[in-house]
Amino acid sequence: MKKIPVSLPGNRIIYLPKLLIIMKLTTFLLLLKLFTLSAIGFSQAEKVTLSLTNAKLKELVSLVEQQTSYKFLYRDDEVDGLLVNVSAQETPLDQVLDKTLEGSNFDYKILANNLIVIASNEILQQQKITGTVADKSGAPLPGVNVVVTGTTIGTITDIKGNYSLDIPQGSKSLTFSFIGMETKEVAIGSLTQINTIMNELEIGLDEVVVIGYGTIRKRDVSTAISSVSSENLKDKPVSNFAQAISGNMAGVSVTTTNAAPGGGSQIHIRGIGSINASTSPLFVVDGFPLKDGFDKYENPLNSINPADIESIEVLKDASSSAIYGTQASNGVIIITTKSGKTGKPTISINANVGYQKRINKVDILNAKDYLKYFEDARRMAYLVEDPNWGTNDPEAVLWQWTDTPEARIANWARYSQHATAMQDPGSMHYRWITTVDSMANSPYNTDWQDATTRIGKVGDYQISATGGTENFSYIVSGGYYNQEGVVPTTGYERFSLRAKVEAKINNKLKVGLNLSPSFENLSVLNTDLSDGLGAQPHLTNPLMTPLIACPLVPVFDPDGSPHFTGANNFDFTYWNLTAYVNPYHVYQKTDKRLTGRNLATIYAEVKITDKLTFRSELHNEIRNWERNTYSPSTAATRNTRTDRTQGLYEIKSRFYWNLQNILTYQNTFNKHSLTLMAGYSADEAKYRSSYINKYDFPVDQINTLNQAITILNAQNDANTKRSSEALIGSFGRAMYNYAGKYYFTASIRRDASSKFGKDHQWGTFPSVSFAWRVSDERFFEPLKQFINDWKIRGGWGKTGNSGIGNYNAISTLGAMNYVLGKSSAVSAAYETNKVANSALGWETNTDWSIATDIQFLKDRISLSVDYFYRLTDDLLYKKPLPVITGFDSYLTNIAKMRNRGFEWVLTTRNLTKGLRWTTNFNLYYFRNRVIDITSPLNGDGTYITENRPLGCLWGPADLGAFDDWEDVKTHPIFGATTALWRTRSNPGTPKIADVNGDGILDASDYTVVGSPYPDFTWGMTNSFEYKGFDLTVQMNGTRGGDINMVSYGTTAQGNGQTNVTYFYFNNYWTPDRIDGRYACPTRKSYDKSDVTGALIFKGSYMNIRFVTLGYTLPGSIIQKLRMGNARLYLNIQNALMLTRFPGYNPEVSSKGDDPTSQGLDRGAYPLSRTVSLGVNITL
Amino acid sequence: MKKYILLLALAVLSFACSEKFIDRQPEDNLSIGNYFTNPVEIKTGLVGCYKKLQSIYTSLGDYLPHTVELMSDDLKDFHLTNSFHLFTKTNSDSNPNLWIYGYKLIVNCNNILAAIDGYQAKDAAEERVIKAYRGEACFLRALSYFNLVRLYGDLPMVTEPFDDPDNAFGIGSTPVTEIYNILIIPDLEYAVSNCYNKGDPALRGEEARATSGAAHTILGKVYLTINNPSKAAETLKKLIVDKTDGDYSLFPDYQNLFFPVNKFNSESIFEVNYNTAAGQPSDFFRWMCPDIGTVLCAKKQREQVGVEHNLMREFVNNNETIRYTTTIDSGKVPAASPPLQPWARKLSPPPAEVKTYAVIAGCDYNFPVTRYADALLMYAEALMLLNQKSQALDYINMVRERAQVPLLTDPESLTIDDILHERRMELAFEGHRYFDLVRTGKAIEKISYALLTKIDHDNQINRVGPIEMYQLLLPIPIAEIEKDPTLSQNPGY
Secondary structure, three states, rough: EEEEEEEEEEEEEEEEEHHHHOOOOHHHHHHHOOOHOOOOOOOOOOEEEEEEEEEEHHHOOOOOOOOOOOEEOOOOOOOOOOOEEEEEEEEEEHHHHHHOOOOOOEEEEEHHHHEEHHHHHHHHHHEEEEEEEEEOOOOOOOOOOOEEEEOEEEEEOOOOEEEEEEEEEEEEOOEEEEEEEOOEEOOOOOOOOOOEEEEOOOOOOOOEEEOOEEEEEHOOOOEEEEEHHHHHOOOOOOOOOOHHHHHOOOEEEEEEOOOOOOOOOEEEEEEOOOOOOOOOOEEOOOOOOOOOOOOOOHHHHHHHOOHHEEEEEOOOHHHHHHHHHHOOOOOOOEEOOOOOOEEEEEEEEEEEEEEEEEOOOOOOOOHHHHHHHHHHHHHHHHOOOOHHHHHOOOHHHOOOOOOOHHHHHHHHHHHHHOOOOOOOOOOOOHHHOOOOOOOOOOOOOOHHHHOOOOOOOEEEEEEEEEEEEOOOOEEEEEEEEEOOOOOOOOHHHHHHHHEEEEEEEEOOEEEEEEEEEEEEEEEEEOOOOOOOOOOOOOHOOOOOHHHOOOOOOEEOOOOOOOOOOEEEEEEEOOOOOOOOOOHHHOOOOOOEEEEEEEEEEEEEEEEOOEEEEEEEEEEEEEEEEEEEEEOOOOOOOOOOOOOOOEEEEEEEEEEEEEEEEEEEEEEEEEOOOOOEEEEEEEEEEEEEEEEEEEOOOOOOOOOOOOOOOOOOOHHHEEEEEEEEEEEEEEEEEEEEEEEOEEEEEEEEEEEEOOOOOOHOOOOEEEEEEEEHHHHHOOOHHHOOOOOEEEEEEEEEEEEEEEOOOOOOOOEEEEEEEOOOOOOOEEEEEEEOOOOOOOOOOOEEEEEEEEEEEEEOOOEEEEEEEEEEEEEEEEEEEEEEHHHHHHOOEEEEEEEEEEEEEEEEEEEEEEEEOOOOOEEEEEEEEEEEEEEEEOOOOOOOOOEEOOOOOEEEEEEEOEEEOOOHHHHHOOOOOOOOOOHHHHOOOOOOOOOEOOOOOOEEHHHHEEEEEEOOOOEEEEEEEEEEEEEEEEEEEEEEEEEOOEOOOHHHHHHHHOOOOOOOEEHHOOOOOOEEEEOEEEOOOOOOOOOOOOOOHEEEEOOOEEEEEEEEEEOOOOOHHHHOOOOOOOEEEEEEEEEEEEEEEOOOOOOOOOOOOOOOOOOOOOOOOOOEEEEEEEEEOOO | OOOHHHHHHHHHOOOOOHHHHHHHOOOOOOEEEOOOOOHHHHHHHHHHHHHHHHHHHHOOOOHHHHHHHHHOOOOEEEOOOOOOOOOOOOOOOOOOHHHHHHHHHHHHHHHHHHHHHHOOOOOOOHHHHHHHHHHHHHHHHHHHHHHHHHOOOOOOOOOOOOOOOHHOOOOOOOOOHHHHHHHHHHHHHHHHHHHHOOOHHHHHOOOOOOHHHHHHEEEEEEOOOOOOOOHHHHHHHHHOOOOOOOOOOOOOOHHHOOOHHHHOOOEEEEEEEOHHHHHHOHHOOOOOOOOHHHHHHOOOOOEEEEEHHHHHHHHHOOOOOOHHHHEEEEEEHHHHHHHEEEEEOOOOOOHHHHHHOOOOOOOOEEEEEEEEEHHHHHHHHHHOOOOOHHHHHHHHHOOOOOOOOOOOOHHOHHHOOHHHHHHHHHHOOOOOHHHHHHOOOOOOHHHHHHHHEEEEEEEOOOOOOOHHHHHHHHOHHHHHHHOOOOOOOOOOO
């Protein structure tokens, strides 16, 4: 094929096939901006000889081309009727052409490289316009399309933002357009120079939205989809995108349940979707549906580098998500990563460094107040053993709150149950009723919270390069993220790479490859340590112990080693203080997790015809997770100064592939637009794990498991496991619209999963949606000046939930062993460990939604309101079975639950000139109800029952303390059936409601005391721009939602052995404060009361989550520096947290995303404020 | 164009065999259906029944040994608040662990019995092996039912696996007498005739398996419990006099009887086996009250129980020294309150060694479900009830002689109280006392005495009034009644 070089401005040269030029001149003109070229003179040396009569122009061209070095450009259709008559002998070409075209409507022009264009006069007789295009900061914009409005005549701006365009006479205006900018039209009039400034696009109704297995124009959306772009993710040094978008989207609650580096966030879309199966949405990265579950300590989203994300789309309702069938019932989050951009290579560098500091502390007692509380607790312990209480005559009480320590000791030594023991002066019982001097004289006033936090650091470094030609594009990027948490030992580190290439092999076939390896390094502070007693985990949890630790003891001993705060027979703490583990002992334990992961995709797309496209994608994931823990001998426990050394090594790997084939047909005829899609997908995931747990390391320096000596339990402590799952689905969708006014979409998917029973392996999930653009109706015309766009949309659909473990439908035999003889030889043993349920099937989520989108005043104000109603049926629930079957329940599809609610999104562009100010506000609420379960379920501090929200908080209904004896005698009491008065309630001890009315207070009076779900959540983002400055303030909050600080029991009735909060200290019962809000602290309590119900707090908060202040260097400086763009910015994360919740984190969830255990605070990682500075450079 | 269509067709066809693609069986676990098809596999199922004994006879609170001792007059909880101990169980406080694990053993036995019944032995030798397995499963099932009926009374009787778990609803309760006659006694009789004898070569290295002697002993206990002394005597006579089950004799040295090195000695009849080296430790020594536990530095003092001082008094008043010191540690800690905190040390390492268990999981002490001394004393009881008192005396004296306490000489004055005394001294903390008291009708008197009388340092009383007759049976777990309303709560609750 002959190639013709054509010159472009800036001395760039493009080679084009000759054929292409002749056939597609129009396109060519547009593409190459022919009219920016200046005509040049003829070479006098080129002469022609020819003779033609009524010939076609083609013949003339052919003869001239044979005799000269000139080439011609013209439009076949345009010159069709042109007949030429010419006769010439060795005549210069220009004369020949002048003569030939004389009188016709055509003219010609000669360009560089001997190219002659023949076209009609109106095209060729032009006026020239030049100018510069810049963005609002003044930086020149290269690559802007400048087109004569209504024609294909145009050009693009050069690297300095300059353009020059010859326009036909009579042209009215120029249209400037650029991706991400608002298209602008400028009238030409008599101007010859038009400089203009383009504004960034804010509400892109013409933006494309990614939906399942396809895309759609945002304007045409008829379902509930929220989007965020990379704009919302940039400049924030966070480890995953979820943290950056919290509060950005209505209907999507993103909560940071564990604020530790790399810790888990929880995402719930439109309520809570399940009880026993997954409640997390499906994540689809560039078409690859991932299989990540939730983990409190490790966030699987971390492996996706936020800097690589181009856009995030959230499919919230079933009519949008049903195309993902069984994986979609909790919504779908589609992540699209950045793709290569054709053109000159661009290199971007982003570096961001910041520091973190904790923002809140729990207000706990200092040493002085601690001693007062300490003494009160001992007075109370003294009182309850007044022997006269034993006479059942409370009126005869002899012992007084005000008795001196000496009197207390004397009375106890004579009359108490401990009288005998107290004859021994060494008896520790004295410590129950008096404060020992060594305690009162302690020189320390330790602030344990300060002592256990540090300044954290965060660094985020990104580099990427992108570029390409028309047939090939690429992007490669690398990122490094590093965070050192505010609590010692915690940290997270990620290396990530990404490469994405796409090649057009020919007009019909396009292929591509994506690779994104990442490597994560997480250091976990384990808060679920067992102290061997199986109870009181708050005494080992290093995030809790600083709250209960005594200020009278030091953190470190003089020799620098952590002070032993466990049970110590020989110092004043023994029997005075609860034994707990010094956090610095826990810090000696290591728990390192390494995750290596690669997502790879290859795809091919075939354009079978203009309207029919076939696409095949093969995705593959290899994930390898490794955990190493070591507990050294020096890590003291609650009872011992040295512990048995223990090391654990665990590997889990996953090999997962997914194949999708999609056929798409798209056609527009008249005003009808139709898109049909059909596809097929199959995937398989294989899991492997191994686990080794060994004890007794000779030395602490080397803690690989080859050093360790003992395996305690061969069967459980060294094992490997294997499993696999498979999913296949076929799906189809039809999208139709008439004139952008009436929309109708229907989709269906049929799925089969290996996780379900033989009888229910297949499920079908249909959906429909409609939309009506009211504003396009004729009758709406009069209102159009106020409301420029109004759409009503709605839909219905069904989705499934397959987020359960493998083999739940199959009964398996559990392997055990038993020693049959005297030696330690074991015999294998098997027992049935699960009830088979061949009918185990999908949870079905049926979803109705109706919504409206309104744009007022030329898009200055836009409002969307969505209502949704989700009914989840066939919920997997543990149906109770009589224990005579060997099991107390089995998993089956019986429960029913609903979520319904509203979403409001309001975007206003308050100021648009000079200072630009945009506000985006959203508000969302949902109401969850369990409609049908066979029997209520008591969780861990929660309760599930019908006609209540899922997982209500459960506990005693707190009534404070018994005021006085009168109160004790007239209200039901604890221990009413026991004989000893100290085992019964008395003044100052906790009082709860007698819910079951049996006249006795006990655990059977527990009741629903709160709901963990907020009344509503909201988010607001304000963006300001002025000259080169930009400021974004992103805030969000919740209203309502109860949190039970379950582990803080000692702060609702101090035990005189642990520290308490000031809100307790200032409000507890004493004889002179009998209306105190809380029970009196007591060193000894026998009444079996429970105060957990006193610790319910509202989790309402408002958080200015991100403040970003940026400055983009002006174009003049940028040019001098030879850069494309440069921006400096300052980011503050958690700038201001306002809440009355007294704990660390109002978003806390001790059990991660377990939907049955929300709203429980068992010690949270402290929230921190991050201040970071960053720079963003494009070359 | 054609080739693309071909490609599409290929892609679709490659998963046409989708049914097979999504059929996934566990790769790291056996699934049911094709297992238990030969004697080796059947044996693993039988061992799965034995394994459950470790869940029933464990040291934890709310499990069998702990519970029945707290309900007896031998053990108390340190804070005097335990509802088993105070007999304050209610409908809503009907802890189900005893029920759950009792039935779990029964279900495992039913499963393996069904597998055995569906298996055709290849030859006589295999038949013998299989029958012994069947006998052992019968023994374990009977033992579990025997424990459950004594604790709960009428119960749902389940003898076969449930093909469909929904069939387990609406079963209702079967009267105790029927359970004895239809299930427990026939099961034990089958076990008597089919289990191996003690010392049989087939049991070499597997002494923890049930023997015909074990079946005889439990059957004797069943007959005593249902007040049939003649059958009891007849049954126990085979074991003791006729020696049809092999050679049993009292271990000469009571002090060393319970040491792990002496497991499966000549006196052993049926033990629940524990072995730390095999990852199956026992920790009955954790039955120590807090102060003692701390003093001895044994971490995990989970069960805060102590010995009733009336038991100590009975040891002391009868000049028991060997059995007293073997059974109880007086737990003297001057600084503690009270200064005497006696604890049951029968199944524990010596106090000096307890310290080492601060970091070790547990120890090797077995739980003796029954032993020859129990059989001898039951035989004596049956003979006494049959008025063969001088013979009865012989068997009591065998036990007393080993304990180095004076022999009894006057047959005529022998009463049930002497036998109960002897059993208490000999078998304390082995899970017998409560059932002995109930069986002999002495429960209300003796237990109320212990709960309401101050003895020595045992001077805290936390119960008003004696226990009542209905309280001798535990309430049926309310959760089970809610699941299946055909089950009725025991009267009084």
